[in-house]
Amino acid sequence: MKVSELGEFGLIELFEKILGSPGDEVLVGIGDDAAAWRSDDQIQIATTDALIENVHFTLGNTSWRELGWKALAVNLSDIAAMGGRPRYALVSLGLPGDTEVESLVELYEGMAELSRLYNVAVIGGDVVAAPLVMLSPAIMGTAENILTRSAATPGERIAVTGLLGASAAGLVMLQRGLKFDDKTVSSLREAHVKPHPRPLEGQILMRNEVKAAIDISDGLVSDLEKLCKASGVGARLFTEDIPVHPMVRTAFKEASLNLALSGGEDYELLFTGSMEVIAKVKGLMPCPVTVIGEITSNEPGIVRLFDKHGNEVKLEGEGWEHFAPRNANKYR
């Protein structure tokens, strides 16, 4: 069987089986946003996400500076989804030998910009020759407690930070050369190439009785399915309540809901909690928090969508799963 037939999540399950149990100090192993283990008084958290040229980005659409920012941002987002405080990064970098040093300076300036803003220090890494550009940062953080994908319980509400769909809309715009007004073009582009992860927001969730969270990288529905599967629960989403980015609504009209539901790369936090917990968290957050659905006890791993009339609607297209083009989002 080929890797592309088994799919990313099939592979991860396979790896877990081969590697066996990691020992008692490990709080979260393979399969969540990041790994976590106990060390002295703290919990240590670590994650890695690779970006490969022409798979995750093209240098035509993304500047080197943006690439540096984004490579760290997507990893920071996984620490945020665990409720952790990101601390240190290692950057493993593969480059063709004829890359201009000036490009590398920009790449690292992009990383330095993010690292100052989010207070993360890049303290090591590796740089090797490769036929194309590849970045594989690892970020390490700490937490007093962690949010996991597996802690959602029936009856909880589902909420999301920020607004959705702008990153995928930006990608579609760049790929298809769509024309909009200048402000829309720059906002959608920035949403895609320079996403802002939510580590502070993740820490607020962690300190205020939220237990389950995941970041939106593959797409709202796809990531909610993962959370539901890990928690052994189902979910209902109300499409009317999805906080679609208003610029995406204006620019993409009927397609905007789909971009918000399955576009991916929003790097917002999706979490669950009681009405009271979510109301409290909402008051503390520096960003919008929207209740978009509820956790159910039936049909584990299944997410159902309902419109404002209470009628079930089907999602067109799905999340972005590596190696499984049959499931790939139609925009990619």
Add this chain to the structure above:
Amino acid sequence: MKVSELGEFGLIELFEKILGSPGDEVLVGIGDDAAAWRSDDQIQIATTDALIENVHFTLGNTSWRELGWKALAVNLSDIAAMGGRPRYALVSLGLPGDTEVESLVELYEGMAELSRLYNVAVIGGDVVAAPLVMLSPAIMGTAENILTRSAATPGERIAVTGLLGASAAGLVMLQRGLKFDDKTVSSLREAHVKPHPRPLEGQILMRNEVKAAIDISDGLVSDLEKLCKASGVGARLFTEDIPVHPMVRTAFKEASLNLALSGGEDYELLFTGSMEVIAKVKGLMPCPVTVIGEITSNEPGIVRLFDKHGNEVKLEGEGWEHFAPRNANKYR
């Protein structure tokens, strides 16, 4: 200027400049074998080294199982060079979609084999589509104290664990299709594709007053130069004392010394200490320890080689520096 002209070490210095100072809790940042920071009572250590297909390995010479082993082994070796106890690994993996799942099973079995032997748990990672195979593990460990490249002082002796040259000899044999007896073929091959890092030995060094160490990945002389440069010292090596692997001596005759001096990928530990410290350490080590030279106060960063008559000799070929083919080891 192209990346290949600046070279790996020029790049690392540049990155360090752009990223700025990482803060007080960081004990070792960019430029050593691994990064280290203080956390509660312990020191945390983390490192990442990428392996790219057709740059660091070919699937013709290396089985998937061996590749899994080696990818973790080379990273473990960096933790060993800091005197740390390796604990957890994340594996970032890029793969063509038509890779056979059976190959992946072998890859992870190779990792699982090493992880059981060295008591390291693979607890997370990432798997993405890529046009060629790339592995970028990150390994995290802990230590009470650390060995660094920058702690060597004039008057200390230089010592090395194990025997040298077998990995490079194995690579030359594989690349040129050289014929030897079966035992030599399998030993040299194994030295190259399944190296054994020295984390326990590194911990013995750390607990017994050794302060400076580096692992031999690029080549004995090249890595000693790095240690000397970081410590602001020079070094003399006595070629007669280099523990060349006897099989390499027999198979490669006069070329064997050069393989041991500059072949690289031995993943042995090179360290410094007083005669007394080295004698004590030698008694505690489960492997050979050989004194091969001494640290001097003149000519920082310069390593000079002397033969048994006390005559200076010049090294043919140099260590393996990415992006700088003019310096690349002639065997690669």
